[in-house]
Amino acid sequence: xxxxxxxxxxxxxxxxxxxxxxxxxxxxxxxxxxxxxxxxxxxxxxxxxxxxxxxxxxxxxxxxxxxxxxxxxxxxxxxxxxxxxxxxxxxxxxxxxxxxxxxxxxxxxxxxxxxxxxxxxxxxxxxxxxxxxxxxxxxxxxxxxxxxxxxxxxxxxxxxxxxxxxxxxxxxxxxxxxxxxxxxxxxxxxxxxxxxxxxxxxxxxxxxxxxxxxxxxxxxxxxxxxxxxxxxxxxxxxxxxxxxxxxxxxxxxxxxxxxxxxxxxxxxxxxxxxxxxxxxxxxxxxxxxxxxxxxxxxxxxxxxxxxxxxxxxxxxxxxxxxxxxxxxxxxxxxxxxxxxxxxxx
Numbered sequence: 001x002x003x004x005x006x007x008x009x010x011x012x013x014x015x016x017x018x019x020x021x022x023x024x025x026x027x028x029x030x031x032x033x034x035x036x037x038x039x040x041x042x043x044x045x046x047x048x049x050x051x052x053x054x055x056x057x058x059x060x061x062x063x064x065x066x067x068x069x070x071x072x073x074x075x076x077x078x079x080x081x082x083x084x085x086x087x088x089x090x091x092x093x094x095x096x097x098x099x100x101x102x103x104x105x106x107x108x109x110x111x112x113x114x115x116x117x118x119x120x121x122x123x124x125x126x127x128x129x130x131x132x133x134x135x136x137x138x139x140x141x142x143x144x145x146x147x148x149x150x151x152x153x154x155x156x157x158x159x160x161x162x163x164x165x166x167x168x169x170x171x172x173x174x175x176x177x178x179x180x181x182x183x184x185x186x187x188x189x190x191x192x193x194x195x196x197x198x199x200x201x202x203x204x205x206x207x208x209x210x211x212x213x214x215x216x217x218x219x220x221x222x223x224x225x226x227x228x229x230x231x232x233x234x235x236x237x238x239x240x241x242x243x244x245x246x247x248x249x250x251x252x253x254x255x256x257x258x259x260x261x262x263x264x265x266x267x268x269x270x271x272x273x274x275x276x277x278x279x280x281x282x283x284x285x286x287x288x289x290x291x292x293x294x295x296x297x298x299x300x301x302x303x304x305x306x307x308x309x310x311x312x313x314x315x316x317x318x319x320x321x322x323x324x325x326x327x328x329x330x331x332x333x334x335x336x337x338x339x340x341x342x343x344x345x
Contacts, residue, residue, distance in 0.1 A: 004081060004326065007074070007086065008074040010093055011073065011084065014084075016067055017068055017121045017131075019282035020047055020118075024048045024065060027050045028296045031050070034104065036113070037054070038268050041131070049114065049129055054109045056110055056134075057134055057135060058110050058340065059110075059111045059137070059336075059340045059341055060138070060139045060300055061112070062096075062114040064116045064118070064119035065115045067117055068088075079146050079324075080134040080321060081326070087309025088315065090142070092309070095307075095330050096142060099329075099334045102330065108337070110135065114139075119293050122293075126297050128295035138302050139297055140305075140340075143311070144307050144308065145306050147325055148306065149264075149270065149286070150306065151263070151264055152200055152201050153261060153264070154233055155286075156231065157229075157239060157240065157257075158255070159228045161187065161253050162224070162226075162252050163180070163183035163225070165222050169219070169220070170218045181345060182224070183250070186250040189250075192246075196240075198233035198261075201263070202287060203233070207229045209227055210226060210227035211225075212224065235260060240327075259291045259295050259296075262295055269337065269339055270332075292305060
């Protein structure tokens with residue numbers, strides 16, 4: 001099964017977050033045919049990570065096996081493979097598996113594959129795996145970067161803001177207190193806050209993603225809430241304190257989730273002799289604005305981030321991955337493993 005066939009086979013096994021077991025079992029069976037020592041390790045009941053090793057790993061290739069909804073099956077044309085998870089991240093899984101097969105054919109050992117559940121929601125698989133490291137010095141995480149080596153990733157700060165009021169008949173607003181109006185005033189203050197910047201990672205951004213309140217148009221609302229997603233370039237404590245101060249007595253602010261930003265290294269010689277123009281260097285790498293499993297894999301070695309496909313089509317109804325980038329990624333992953341294994345110390 002070549003990398004294109006494996007990509008389509010993986011896409012056609014639905015694995016929306018929380019429903020990853022079938023694709024994990026398929027991968028485990030496939031990797032056993034390649035001579036790997038395979039473990040299915042449940043992060044949560046019926047949600048196994050897949051770990052496959054050839055010896056004691058110096059380097060681990062890793063990505064996630066869950067997808068966002070809704071599932072839709074694969075198809076292909078001369079240029080692309082389409083389907084849910086094609087670029088995020090089942091094509092990456094296939095490229096890493098094919099790289100492993102070719103590395104073994106060249107007699108190279110002491111590396112592993114780690115495929116994780118839950119990245120699209122809360123990195124449950126990565127958090128579980130981090131409690132069971134295997135002694136690797138390096139981990140290569142796969143996410144869609146168009147085969148450019150990432151120099152860093154922004155983090156995430158999810159903030160909940162809730163206002164409370166007093167319910168009343170809307171014909172007599174003087175008898176009530178509108179939670180929605182208080183929330184809107186708080187959000188206006190929060191939107192005026194200056195946001196942190198970083199010389200490498202760029203600017204913090206914010207999205208007001210969820211907004212709700214009230215029970216009916218003719219009722220003064222007694223509660224209203226919003227959830228904001230900041231893409232952060234520094235630890236979130238200071239920003240959270242600023243949001244809390246801006247909201248003041250209008251609303252209560254709470255931290256829902258924080259994933260820290262990460263600055264990543266480069267690999268000398270990676271671009272040398274490669275036919276692709278996509279492999280980044282320290283001078284031409286990419287900063288990704290999305291978050292990854294990397295902050296939850298601190299016990300697996302120094303992290304690197306690279307994968308085929310574009311994040312701009314991930315999570316869309318036109319999700320696809322270029323066949324040329326898939327083939328290219330196999331060569332790049334092989335070279336990354338070889339270069340990292342050759343490092344001393």
